[in-house]
Amino acid sequence: MIENTRDMLGRTGLIPVDEALRILLHHLQHHTPETETIPLAEALDRVLAAPVLSPEDLPAHARSTMDGFAVRATDTFGTSESMPGYLQITGEVRMGEPPKGEVKGGSCFRIATGGLLPDGADAVIMLEHTVPVDDTLIEVVKGLGSGSNIIGKGEDIAKGALALPAGRLLRPQDLGLLAGLGISEVQVTRTVRVGIISTGDEIIPFSETPRAGKIRDINAIALSGLIRRAHARPVDYGIVSDRKEIFMPVLEQAVRENDIVLFSGGSSVGMRDLGEQAITDLGPPGILVHGVALKPGKPVIIGLSNEVPVFGLPGHPVSAMVCFDLFVRPAIDRLSGLSTDLLPEASISARLDRNMNSAAGRRDLIRVQLSRQDDIWTAEPILGKSGSISTLSRAHGYFIIPESSQGVSQGATITVYLYL
Amino acid sequence: MIENTRDMLGRTGLIPVDEALRILLHHLQHHTPETETIPLAEALDRVLAAPVLSPEDLPAHARSTMDGFAVRATDTFGTSESMPGYLQITGEVRMGEPPKGEVKGGSCFRIATGGLLPDGADAVIMLEHTVPVDDTLIEVVKGLGSGSNIIGKGEDIAKGALALPAGRLLRPQDLGLLAGLGISEVQVTRTVRVGIISTGDEIIPFSETPRAGKIRDINAIALSGLIRRAHARPVDYGIVSDRKEIFMPVLEQAVRENDIVLFSGGSSVGMRDLGEQAITDLGPPGILVHGVALKPGKPVIIGLSNEVPVFGLPGHPVSAMVCFDLFVRPAIDRLSGLSTDLLPEASISARLDRNMNSAAGRRDLIRVQLSRQDDIWTAEPILGKSGSISTLSRAHGYFIIPESSQGVSQGATITVYLYL
Numbered sequence A, B: 001m002i003e004n005t006r007d008m009l010g011r012t013g014l015i016p017v018d019e020a021l022r023i024l025l026h027h028l029q030h031h032t033p034e035t036e037t038i039p040l041a042e043a044l045d046r047v048l049a050a051p052v053l054s055p056e057d058l059p060a061h062a063r064s065t066m067d068g069f070a071v072r073a074t075d076t077f078g079t080s081e082s083m084p085g086y087l088q089i090t091g092e093v094r095m096g097e098p099p100k101g102e103v104k105g106g107s108c109f110r111i112a113t114g115g116l117l118p119d120g121a122d123a124v125i126m127l128e129h130t131v132p133v134d135d136t137l138i139e140v141v142k143g144l145g146s147g148s149n150i151i152g153k154g155e156d157i158a159k160g161a162l163a164l165p166a167g168r169l170l171r172p173q174d175l176g177l178l179a180g181l182g183i184s185e186v187q188v189t190r191t192v193r194v195g196i197i198s199t200g201d202e203i204i205p206f207s208e209t210p211r212a213g214k215i216r217d218i219n220a221i222a223l224s225g226l227i228r229r230a231h232a233r234p235v236d237y238g239i240v241s242d243r244k245e246i247f248m249p250v251l252e253q254a255v256r257e258n259d260i261v262l263f264s265g266g267s268s269v270g271m272r273d274l275g276e277q278a279i280t281d282l283g284p285p286g287i288l289v290h291g292v293a294l295k296p297g298k299p300v301i302i303g304l305s306n307e308v309p310v311f312g313l314p315g316h317p318v319s320a321m322v323c324f325d326l327f328v329r330p331a332i333d334r335l336s337g338l339s340t341d342l343l344p345e346a347s348i349s350a351r352l353d354r355n356m357n358s359a360a361g362r363r364d365l366i367r368v369q370l371s372r373q374d375d376i377w378t379a380e381p382i383l384g385k386s387g388s389i390s391t392l393s394r395a396h397g398y399f400i401i402p403e404s405s406q407g408v409s410q411g412a413t414i415t416v417y418l419y420l
Helices: A017-028 A172-180 A219-229 A244-257 A269-281 A317-335 B017-027 B172-180 B219-229 B244-257 B269-281 B317-335
Strands: A035-039 A068-071 A085-092 A107-111 A123-126 A130-134 A137-140 A162-164 A185-189 A193-199 A233-240 A260-264 A285-290 A301-305 A308-313 A347-352 A363-373 A376-381 A397-401 A413-418 B035-039 B068-071 B085-092 B107-111 B123-126 B130-134 B137-140 B162-164 B185-189 B193-199 B233-240 B260-264 B285-290 B301-305 B308-313 B347-352 B363-373 B376-381 B397-401 B413-418
Touching: A017 A285, A017 A301, A017 A308, A017 A317, A068 A085, A162 A172, A172 B219, A172 B317, A193 A219, A193 A244, A219 A233, A219 A260, A219 A317, A219 B172, A233 A244, A244 A260, A244 A269, A244 A308, A260 A317, A269 A285, A269 A301, A269 A308, A308 A317, A317 A363, A317 B172, A347 A363, A347 A397, A347 B347, A376 A413, B017 B285, B017 B301, B017 B317, B068 B085, B162 B172, B193 B219, B193 B244, B219 B233, B219 B260, B219 B317, B233 B244, B244 B260, B244 B269, B244 B308, B260 B317, B269 B285, B269 B301, B269 B308, B308 B317, B317 B363, B347 B363, B347 B397, B376 B413
Parallel strands: A085 A107, A193 A233, A193 A260, A260 A308, A347 A376, B085 B107, B193 B233, B193 B260, B260 B308, B347 B376
Antiparallel strands: A035 A185, A068 A107, A068 A123, A085 A137, A130 A137, A285 A301, A301 A308, A347 A413, A363 A376, A363 A397, A397 A413, B035 B185, B068 B107, B068 B123, B085 B137, B130 B137, B285 B301, B301 B308, B347 B413, B363 B376, B363 B397, B397 B413
16 A cells, blocks of 8 residues: 555655554554643543542432332232232431431331432332322332332442543543542543644734735644644744744754644745754654645654654645644544543534545545535535635535545535534 | 323423423524624634624735746647647746746746746646756646636635624634634624522532432532533532522522523422522513423423523433533523534434333433444443433433334434534
C-alpha cells in the first residue's frame, strides 16, 4: 500500500491515514498522564485516572422498589383473588427515617418506593395486589416470594465493586453515580495543554484589515475551539514570522510549555521546508510522518520532540481542521488517558446527491450539507474553490471515500459523521 | 390521544410527550433573548443573536487557487502537447506582498496558491500543464479560459452576503469563518441561567454519609452537568426542606434570579402535591403539564411563572435526566435563541438483543449498552431495579418505543441516540 501511494503530481512517499495514525500512537503508547485530585463538582468532562471502586454497599439497607406493604412472604403464600389472606397494618415506614418496630406474622407496614424494609419483613406486596378493608386491615390477593419488590443490601453495587473504569470521560450521569456513592473527590488526568503557533509573514491578526497579499489568521481561533471541544486547553503563541531564527525559539518554548504543539502556516514550499527543518532541529525522534495520502490535508507533518507531538498543519483552514480530527484529536485523547475503545462516533445515514470521484490509494473526506425529506437525509457535497472560506462553516458533517475506492455514486447510502 | 392515555394504574390524564412539549414551547414562543456583545475569542458555543453579514468582499482581490503561472488566457489558446506555446517569465508574485508590475502579452509571472493575481493576467496555468525551458521561459501545453484557477474578488463571499444566520451555535469552524471576515466581536444571546433546587427531607449532600433512610443528592450534580452541556449556566440552590414555608421562599428567589428553574425531590405523593401547589402559588400561568405518558419520567410537572419555566422533575436520577433531555433542554434552546431546525441528532443503528415490551399510548425510552462485532452494533437494554443507581452511567444511549407501539422484537434494527 505505502509503496503505491502517489500524490497528484505522481510523487510517491505519501503514507496512508491509518498507517500515519498508527505510527503516531505507537510512539505515544508508553505515555503515562500526570494526575490530580479535584472536587467532583469540577470534574465534568475530565478523564478518570484510576478505576473507581464503590466504597460501600448500595443500598446500605434493603429498600422497597414499589409503593405497597412490607410483609413476610410466607404470609402471602396460597392467596388469590378467590382466596384472599388478611394482614393487620401495624406500622408505616416514613421516608427519610429508619423503620420503627418489627413486622410480625399476620401483620404488615405501609411502605413507599425507596422506603427502608423494616425488620421482620422480607418482601413488599404492591398496592394493586391488595384490597383495603379498613384503615388497619388489608386483603392480600396474590402470593409472592421472599425478596419480591425489594432491592437488597449491596444489590445495586457492592462494596469494592467497579463503579467506573480508568479512562472514562466523566459525563453528567457519571458524576451522578459517583455522588450516589459518596465520592466527593476524584483523581483525574491533568488537562492536556496544546500550544498553537500561527506562522507565515503573510498572516495578520483577524482583527486587522489586510493589505494586499496579507490574509487573516483563521486557524488559531478555529483550532482553539477544536482543542476546547476535545477537553484540552489551548495556549496561543500568536503569529510568528516564518524566518527560522524567529520561529525556532517560539517553537522550542511552546514544546517546553505544552503536551502537544501545533503550528500552521502557508502551504508554500518554503513554509513546508521550514516546518520539516524545525521539527528535525527540535531533536529526536524528529519527523514521524511527512505527507499523508489524504484529501484535504495531504501536506501535514507529524513529529515528536522527546515525548511532545508536534504537528505542522496545512495552512488552509479546512485542511487544518481535517488533520486535527484525524491526528491531533487522537493524540490528545491518548495523552489525556481517555479510553475511546467503545465510543461510537456520532453519525447518520444519508443519500449522496451526486457522483463523487476520488483517487485510489488516497482517503478523501468530503464535507456535506444535510437536508431531510420525510425520514430520508440527503447529503450534498460542499464544493468550493481551494482557499474558499465561505465553505468553512456550511458543513453538517463529512463522509469518507476510502483508499480502496475510486468514488461513490449518486444515490449511494453513505455514513455522515456529524460536526456537532 | 390525550383522552385515551392511561398510566399503569389505569388513571387517565397523562399527556403524550409531543403534546407536553408543544404546550411548553407554545408558551415560550414570544420570548426574545437578551443579547450581549463579546469578543470572538470567547464566543465558542454561544448563540448568534443576529445574522452576520460579510463586511467586505472576500477575497478582496483575485487570487490564484493553484501553484503555477499567472497568464493572459488568450496567450494559451490553441496550445497542446504537440503544439506548445512559449511564455517569458517576467516576474514573480511573492506571498504576502502585492504583485509588482504587469503581465503583458507573451509573458507570465510565477504564482503560488493564494498569490494575488497581477495586473494584466486573467488566469493561472497549473505547473503541471507547463514544461520549463529555462529559468526565464516555459512551454505551455494546454489552453485555458479566462478565470481559470483563480478565485475572483468577492467570489468567496460578497460584501453584504449572509455569512451566518441568527440562532447559530458557534462551532470552531464558525469562529474561523468570522475571523476570516475580520469580525472580532459578535452579538450573542445571554447565557441561559438554570436554577436547581434539591428538595426532600431525606436528601443529604453527597459528601455526607447517610443515616438510615437518608439518600445522597445525585440529581443536583447530574443536572448541573446536563445544563453545562446545553451551554447554559447552572445555579445551585442546595438542598431545601420540602416543608412549604421553607421551600417556597427559595423557589421564589430562584424564579427571580434565573431563566429556568428545576426542582427535584422524592417521588412521594406529598412531594408531588407540594410541587404542584408551589408552582400554582408562584402565580400565572401556573401548571402547564402534570404527568406525561412517558417511562421513565411520568410524574414530571411543567409550569410557568410569568415567563420562567419551572420544572418539577422526578426524584429518580434516570427519570430526572430523561425529563431534562425531553423538556428542559428544548426550553433552554428556545430561551437561548438557538435554531435547532436542521441539526440531526447523534445516533447510530443497532440490533436489539432481546424483546422489549411497552404499553400502547406511552413513550418508552430504553437505555442501552452498545457493543460492536465487525460493523454491526448490538444494543443491550439496561435493566435494573427501580432506584438502582449503578445503571446510571452504563448506557451509551437510548432508543424510543413510540406511543403507537406495544414493543420491539429481538433482532429488530433500532435507532440509538447517543449519550456523548
